[in-house]
Amino acid sequence: MIVALALTASLTVTPTSRAMQPGEPVLLTVTSDRPLSAVHATAFGQTTPGYEMSVADKREWRVLIGIDLDVKPGAYEVKVTAASADGPLETAIQLNVRPKTFPTRRLSVDEAFVNPPASARPRIDAEAKETAAIFDQAGASRLWDTFVRPVPQPANSAFGTRSVFNGQPRNAHSGADFLSPAGTPVKAAASGRVVLAKSLYYSGNTVIIDHGLGVFSLFAHLSRIDVRVGDDVAGGRVVGLVGATGRVTGAHLHWTVRVAGARVDPLAVLTLLGPRAPRPVRAPRPSPRRQWRW
Numbered sequence: 001m002i003v004a005l006a007l008t009a010s011l012t013v014t015p016t017s018r019a020m021q022p023g024e025p026v027l028l029t030v031t032s033d034r035p036l037s038a039v040h041a042t043a044f045g046q047t048t049p050g051y052e053m054s055v056a057d058k059r060e061w062r063v064l065i066g067i068d069l070d071v072k073p074g075a076y077e078v079k080v081t082a083a084s085a086d087g088p089l090e091t092a093i094q095l096n097v098r099p100k101t102f103p104t105r106r107l108s109v110d111e112a113f114v115n116p117p118a119s120a121r122p123r124i125d126a127e128a129k130e131t132a133a134i135f136d137q138a139g140a141s142r143l144w145d146t147f148v149r150p151v152p153q154p155a156n157s158a159f160g161t162r163s164v165f166n167g168q169p170r171n172a173h174s175g176a177d178f179l180s181p182a183g184t185p186v187k188a189a190a191s192g193r194v195v196l197a198k199s200l201y202y203s204g205n206t207v208i209i210d211h212g213l214g215v216f217s218l219f220a221h222l223s224r225i226d227v228r229v230g231d232d233v234a235g236g237r238v239v240g241l242v243g244a245t246g247r248v249t250g251a252h253l254h255w256t257v258r259v260a261g262a263r264v265d266p267l268a269v270l271t272l273l274g275p276r277a278p279r280p281v282r283a284p285r286p287s288p289r290r291q292w293r294w
């Protein structure tokens with residue numbers, strides 16, 4: 001019993017996020033006084049593997065999880081498990097998700113996109129299944145390091161917006177829209193592997209990049225695709241050009257990020273994992289001289 005208590009006490013979890021609200025990624029810093037060989041976090045019904053901060057010192061790990069934009073405000077438990085030479089460790093923390101109100105926007109688009117013709121149904125359904133299967137198959141290792149802006153232009157605050165197309169309400173907007181002119185090169189926001197590169201009914205010419213450990217980027221409405229499925233891309237590599245393909249009212253870049261199954265605001269990912277990301281609040285740990293690295 002005393003041993004069990006000591007083991008539990010050696011695992012510390014510190015969450016860092018832009019805000020504790022729907023649509024926000026949350027970076028968990030997991031520290032221990034002993035080397036860990038694996039770390040997993042279970043939150044919002046998803047179990048996500050973590051990654052060590054240093055191969056030489058396996059006492060500090062991170063797990064990136066996400067609060068989906070449809071999560072209701074309230075207290076949610078995050079269970080963290082770890083494997084060590086002394087046996088499994090486990091602890092839990094509570095995330096207090098605060099309410100967030102997303103705006104509503106009204107758009108007029110080609111009627112065929114609001115009520116697609118029956119002949120388009122099989123294609124739409126097949127594409128929905130295909131993308132869902134991709135998001136369900138996370139790469140086993142972390143490929144991303146930092147996240148960068150895919151285009152230099154500013155983004156509007158469309159993430160989470162409830163759209164009303166031609167008077168008919170539709171699903172919440174699950175990405176950020178960048179106001180870039182047609183032809184602007186679109187850069188991979190982080191390193192990863194291309195897992196989809198083709199034209200889809202709604203999102204037009206689309207590229208999905210698997211960044212590993214449940215993190216995905218989707219770029220939509222491209223005028224041209226410059227990568228193929230299976231390509232390994234470095235962060236900053238051009239994957240296509242901004243266009244106006246699919247369900248759009250004009251040229252822009254749509255960027256969606258999935259984290260551990262959650263739809264999160266790409267701009268929050270830039271804040272949390274970008275080159276100028278703030279350092280997480282450090283958890284108390286027994287070796288204060290260790291270097292902190294992103």
Ligand SMILES: [Zn+2]
Pocket residue numbers: 158173175176177253254255
């Ligand atoms: Zn969009």
